Amino acid sequence: MEEISLKTIANRLGISISTVSRALRNHPDIREETKRAVVQLAEELEYEPNHLAFQLLRRKSNSIGVIVPKISYPLYAEAISGIEAVAEAQGYQLLICQSNEDYQKEIKQINSLIASRVSGIILSVSAHTTQYDHLLRIQTRNIPFVLFNRDCEQISCSKVLIDNYKAAYEAVNQLLAAGRHHIGFMGGPPHLQISLRREAGYRAALQERGITINEDLIRQVEFSREAIRQGVTNLLDEAPQLDALITYSDQIAQWALVLARQRGLRIPQDLALIGFNDEPADELLEPSLSSVRQPAYEMGAEAARLIFKELQSTKFAYEKIILESRLIHRGSTWGSAGG
Amino acid sequence: MEEISLKTIANRLGISISTVSRALRNHPDIREETKRAVVQLAEELEYEPNHLAFQLLRRKSNSIGVIVPKISYPLYAEAISGIEAVAEAQGYQLLICQSNEDYQKEIKQINSLIASRVSGIILSVSAHTTQYDHLLRIQTRNIPFVLFNRDCEQISCSKVLIDNYKAAYEAVNQLLAAGRHHIGFMGGPPHLQISLRREAGYRAALQERGITINEDLIRQVEFSREAIRQGVTNLLDEAPQLDALITYSDQIAQWALVLARQRGLRIPQDLALIGFNDEPADELLEPSLSSVRQPAYEMGAEAARLIFKELQSTKFAYEKIILESRLIHRGSTWGSAGG
DNA sequence: TATTTCTCTGCAAAGGTTTGCGGAAAGGTT
DNA sequence: AACCTTTCCGCAAACCTTTGCAGAGAAATA
Numbered sequence A, B: 001m002e003e004i005s006l007k008t009i010a011n012r013l014g015i016s017i018s019t020v021s022r023a024l025r026n027h028p029d030i031r032e033e034t035k036r037a038v039v040q041l042a043e044e045l046e047y048e049p050n051h052l053a054f055q056l057l058r059r060k061s062n063s064i065g066v067i068v069p070k071i072s073y074p075l076y077a078e079a080i081s082g083i084e085a086v087a088e089a090q091g092y093q094l095l096i097c098q099s100n101e102d103y104q105k106e107i108k109q110i111n112s113l114i115a116s117r118v119s120g121i122i123l124s125v126s127a128h129t130t131q132y133d134h135l136l137r138i139q140t141r142n143i144p145f146v147l148f149n150r151d152c153e154q155i156s157c158s159k160v161l162i163d164n165y166k167a168a169y170e171a172v173n174q175l176l177a178a179g180r181h182h183i184g185f186m187g188g189p190p191h192l193q194i195s196l197r198r199e200a201g202y203r204a205a206l207q208e209r210g211i212t213i214n215e216d217l218i219r220q221v222e223f224s225r226e227a228i229r230q231g232v233t234n235l236l237d238e239a240p241q242l243d244a245l246i247t248y249s250d251q252i253a254q255w256a257l258v259l260a261r262q263r264g265l266r267i268p269q270d271l272a273l274i275g276f277n278d279e280p281a282d283e284l285l286e287p288s289l290s291s292v293r294q295p296a297y298e299m300g301a302e303a304a305r306l307i308f309k310e311l312q313s314t315k316f317a318y319e320k321i322i323l324e325s326r327l328i329h330r331g332s333t334w335g336s337a338g339g
Numbered sequence C: 001t002a003t004t005t006c007t008c009t010g011c012a013a014a015g016g017t018t019t020g021c022g023g024a025a026a027g028g029t030t
Numbered sequence D: 001a002a003c004c005t006t007t008c009c010g011c012a013a014a015c016c017t018t019t020g021c022a023g024a025g026a027a028a029t030a
Helices: A006-013 A017-024 A032-044 A051-058 A074-089 A103-115 A133-140 A164-177 A193-208 A225-238 A250-262 A280-284 A296-312 A331-338 B006-013 B017-024 B032-044 B051-058 B074-089 B103-115 B133-140 B164-177 B193-208 B225-238 B250-262 B280-284 B296-312 B331-338
Strands: A063-068 A093-098 A120-123 A145-148 A158-162 A183-187 A218-220 A244-247 A272-276 A290-293 A320-323 A326-328 B063-068 B093-098 B120-123 B145-148 B158-162 B183-187 B218-220 B244-247 B272-276 B290-293 B320-323 B326-328
Touching: A006 A017, A006 A032, A017 A032, A051 B051, A063 A074, A063 A103, A074 A093, A074 A296, A074 B093, A093 A103, A093 B074, A103 A120, A103 A133, A120 A296, A133 A145, A145 A296, A158 A164, A158 A296, A164 A183, A164 A193, A164 A244, A164 A272, A164 A290, A164 A326, A183 A193, A183 A225, A193 A218, A218 A225, A225 A250, A244 A250, A250 A272, A250 A280, A250 B280, A272 A331, A280 B250, A280 B280, A290 A331, A296 A320, B006 B017, B006 B032, B017 B032, B063 B074, B063 B103, B074 B093, B074 B296, B093 B103, B103 B120, B103 B133, B120 B296, B133 B145, B145 B296, B158 B164, B158 B296, B164 B183, B164 B193, B164 B244, B164 B272, B164 B290, B164 B326, B183 B193, B183 B225, B193 B218, B218 B225, B225 B250, B244 B250, B250 B272, B250 B280, B272 B331, B290 B331, B296 B320
Parallel strands: A063 A093, A063 A120, A120 A145, A145 A158, A158 A320, A183 A218, A183 A244, A244 A272, A272 A290, B063 B093, B063 B120, B120 B145, B145 B158, B158 B320, B183 B218, B183 B244, B244 B272, B272 B290
Antiparallel strands: A093 B093, A290 A326, B290 B326
């Protein structure tokens, strides 16, 4: 029942702790015979080295901290898989937190990760984070730090993103090419920078075509299902001329699809729809939902790789990785070429 | 740039480490004046206590290990949220691993969690786990251990489950009551015990009605999208008399819905569908998908509570918590009353 | 003044590992 | 017989914290 340590083995064998340690790590100084005895007893006793002690010695834990707004958003679940794959290959574990879009919670979690002496932190900021001191504190301590997906322009650090401006710009251009002129944009909460970037891309595409921007077609909604339903309903009520809608997230677009369908709107003939994130459900809808695919798994994997890169090089420069996004055309836009 | 420890503060103030430690923990032995000085300097230096050292002292880390088959399955993402909420309230962190349904990986991860001296382990076994020595090793070490969702009958430990037998039994009964007689069951991989339990419930309901079981209507599929599509296609091809289908997971049911729709089958008139897990997408489908809702978040929260319960009581008895599941009727069964 | 009491602080051990260095024993060389 | 190598192993420090116990100094009491 007792905790088995090197000491246990050493005492049982009548040798010193250091010899046991070296024997288990196959150090050449130790005689084969001794090694065999040690290894055998270790197996018998089911000895597991104490990571805690090792980490204290090395002054860092073999773990990297991950903070995401919500694990259950498919994008983050997928990204975490990517992080996990890279981390596991390096023998690192993941300390995962979710901020639940709460700024205060994000601060607490960062402090906690710092106290745990994580080797690095990977973060997607909460939608309600408007100050950034807590992020600077990470950098003060020289902890490798990577932002992914949700950028924060005020902070300079390594980042893994897609070009949100361009993605929205191109998507809107395709809608324009298909003859849509009353294109709406439905964004996330007001402080979310990637939502703003997408909005900027949307505006640029329209302006470039000489289309006056109708502010009434541009909305913001919080993440809750109720807020989304309400926001979409309002938009459909108040802007009957709407013939295309591009949204900050698939969740919004999915509900827009369902609600529009319920009103008898034909999709895409009456209303074309484009979401963001290419969630698994998109394929299942009727019609299926067009969406901008982000390489979520790769984003996570790249973020993790950046952490290890910073960890290994003594002097590093911040790296900004822009991954390719791609608009996946499905039923909700297929017919749009004909208008 | 240096790591700030109690020693740093002690040296700077010309007092001993123990005094600093006590001052920060507001020990009554320390004079107010000393406390003030210590606290102020600590803040100035942004001192964060080193969890690693504390944990080594206490011989356990303030973290609990979680192993799930895949984080991106909505059920597990949701359950992790529940675990996280409870753990965070207790000041514990989560070490999250995904087995990717791989038995060997599950073993490695358990060893790694043991080495990290986690305070407890919460696990949903992989679909390909058929031996259980690694689970017994957790118990040998007296590490609090809770199985959730995917049971493993050979292991006796604390568990948080739903009654899968009953859930399937009742769902099938409702289909029978609606006049369906050619009801199929599509399960997961062959070793997955909860899939087998559901299958058993399905069989029992049919037999009770005196219906001879047609083995051709009972199938098993692996988790990959391709396997699911193939399995569903085969079933629809080979069993045209099928008028209802109940599946191990929503993912299967969702694809069955889409594929059946593509063949021109009317849902639910020609084919009624019931899935498991009540995933968010179910509501969005056309028709919407009926599904057995499991309280995923609560499952995670309960599992975490059990860990802390075991952690606090010196002698504990295994506890088995059966949470209520509920069939949510939606479009894929609504019409089924009329057959 | 001598003794007791009280207030505040420091010493040292413990937790499990790794690792530089020194040293004992054994064997080999001159 | 004296010396040098080689082979193998142990000592002790370091990582950072908490905490029982002892002790120093001051104040209070007899």
